Every structure is written in C-alpha cells, then in structure tokens.
Amino acid sequence: MPLTIIAEPVVTTTKYFAIWQAYSDLIGDTAKGIIELATVYETAKYPPSVLATYHARDYRDALSRMTRYKQLCPPESLRITEEGEHCVIELEWQYTEQSGPPLLIGITLANLLELGRRGTGQPLTAQLVEFTQAMGDLRALEAYFGCPVRIGAKSNRLTLHRKDLDLSFLSYNEELLVILTPVLNESLGEHQGSRSITEKVKWIMKRSLTGDIQTFIPSPKSSI
Numbered sequence: 001m002p003l004t005i006i007a008e009p010v011v012t013t014t015k016y017f018a019i020w021q022a023y024s025d026l027i028g029d030t031a032k033g034i035i036e037l038a039t040v041y042e043t044a045k046y047p048p049s050v051l052a053t054y055h056a057r058d059y060r061d062a063l064s065r066m067t068r069y070k071q072l073c074p075p076e077s078l079r080i081t082e083e084g085e086h087c088v089i090e091l092e093w094q095y096t097e098q099s100g101p102p103l104l105i106g107i108t109l110a111n112l113l114e115l116g117r118r119g120t121g122q123p124l125t126a127q128l129v130e131f132t133q134a135m136g137d138l139r140a141l142e143a144y145f146g147c148p149v150r151i152g153a154k155s156n157r158l159t160l161h162r163k164d165l166d167l168s169f170l171s172y173n174e175e176l177l178v179i180l181t182p183v184l185n186e187s188l189g190e191h192q193g194s195r196s197i198t199e200k201v202k203w204i205m206k207r208s209l210t211g212d213i214q215t216f217i218p219s220p221k222s223s224i
Contacts, residue, residue, distance in 0.1 A: 013075040013096045017104070024103035031136030034106035035144045038114045043171075052180045055173035059116045060165035063089070066115065069184055076100075076108060086127060087160040102135050109158040113145060116160070119169035128159040 027033035043054050049069040056062035067078040079090040091108055093100060100108075109129060116124045125146025130153035135141060141149045147159075 013093070013098070016075060017098065017100055020104040021101040024101050027103065029136050030102045030106060030134075031138070031140045033103050034110050034135070035140060037103075037107045038110035038144075043118060048180055049184055052177060052184060053115060054119055054169075055171050055176050056119065056169055057172050057174075058166060058168050059119060062115055062119055062169065063087075063112065063165070066112065072184070078112075082162055082165070085162050087162045087165055089158045089160070091156040091158075099132065102131070102133055105131065105133075105156050106135050106141070109156065110144065112158055113160070116164060116167070119171055120164075120167040121170045122167065124161075124164050124167075126158055126160055128157075130155065130157045130159075132156055 024030060024033065043051070046054070049072050050066070052069065053062045053065045056065055063078075063080060067080060070076050070078060075094045075096065077092040077094050079092060081088045081090075089109070089112055091105060099105075113124060113126055116122075123146075127147055129141070129145050129147060129149045131149070131151050132153055132155060134151055135149070138149050138151070
C-alpha cells in the first residue's frame with residue numbers, strides 16, 4: 001500500500017481491489033480464505049455500519065440494512081429480489097466495469113449468509129451460490145454454504161430460502177438501533193451528497209438500464 005494512503009480520505013476502487021488481491025495471493029487457496037474470514041471474525045469488531053445489521057429485528061431487516069449501509073464504504077452494490085420461495089442477492093460494483101478479486105466476491109456473499117446464521121442462531125443454508133470466476137475448492141464452498149456452487153455464471157449471486165428472512169434475530173437490540181440508525185442515515189446522506197456529478201450520472205444510468213431506479217436511490221432522510 002502507498003504511504004499516502006494515510007493522508008488520503010478515500011481508498012479508490014482500484015486500490016481496494018488491489019488490497020484484496022494481495023491478501024488473496026498470500027492466502028493462496030481462495031475457498032479456504034473465504035470460509036476462514038467469514039467464520040473467525042468477531043462480530044463486536046465490525047464497524048457501526050455493519051454492527052447495526054447484526055442487531056436488526058430479523059434476517060430481512062438485517063439484509064436491508066446491509067444493502068443500505070454498504071454504500072458508506074466498499075464499492076459494492078447489492079440487489080435483493082424476493083420471488084416465490086427464493087431470495088436472490090446479486091453483487092455488483094459501483095463506478096467500475098472491473099470485476100472484483102475472487103476472494104472479495106466470495107467473502108461478500110459468505111458474509112450475507114453468516115449474518116443470518118449468527119443473528120438467528122440457526123445453521124442456515126443457501127439454495128444456490130453462483131460465481132463468474134473460479135473460486136478454488138468447490139467442495140469446501142458447497143460444504144460451507146450447504147448448497148450447490150456454480151462457476152462461470154453471468155453474475156455473482158447468492159440465493160437464499162425466502163422463508164428464512166422472517167426469522168427473528170436473537171441479537172436484536174432496539175436501543176442500539178435507535179442510537180445507530182439516525183447517525184448512519186446522516187452519514188449516508190453526506191456520503192451521497194459528496195459524489196461528483198459524473199459519478200451520480202454513471203450510477204443512475206447503470207441502474208436505469210435494469211428497469212427500476214427507485215430500488216437503488218434511498219432518500220438520505222429516510223430510515224429503515
């Protein structure tokens with residue numbers, strides 16, 4: 001990492017990807033890295049934007065908060081679609097056409113399942129996990145996710161059992177959310193307001209091509 005990173009207010013997407021790629025190179029086995037990172041990290045050490053999701057009312061509320069507050073840091077965008085018995089979460093990247101490193105993609109989807117497991121206290125499994133590129137030991141990943149894992153897909157997606165979204169969180173903390181939610185919403189509003197006009201136009205045009213812009217433009221004043 002360049003020494004100037006200490007003085008720079010923002011880590012660019014290129015630098016963010018480079019950090020994860022370097023870490024992936026050190027680990028070697030992508031699947032092993034995904035599983036270890038998802039399971040060994042202590043929830044209490046997460047930043048407030050992530051910590052709030054672990055104290056949500058239920059799994060659906062937690063995923064909604066995760067989707068909203070991810071905008072505060074990583075260049076990640078999550079699209080959640082509920083239909084029938086399925087809940088599909090698709091990972092996209094903001095402001096870049098570059099694909100993220102495999103380890104980053106894998107840990108992002110694994111953390112979404114881990115969120116449900118830790119919050120509900122139940123060994124939840126996914127229905128299907130899809131990756132656009134190789135992710136290492138597929139058997140290890142299938143054992144972790146509890147479902148088939150496909151490589152060479154058109155997008156990186158995690159498909160959950162929709163019924164699991166109604167499960168209450170044992171870690172639900174209303175008092176903590178009352179404190180964190182207004183602060184996080186205010187930070188999100190400031191973050192969105194700081195985007196350049198060029199970035200905003202690219203962001204809106206990319207999502208307008210998918211059909212429903214409103215799904216991706218939360219009001220800075222709204223709360224969950």
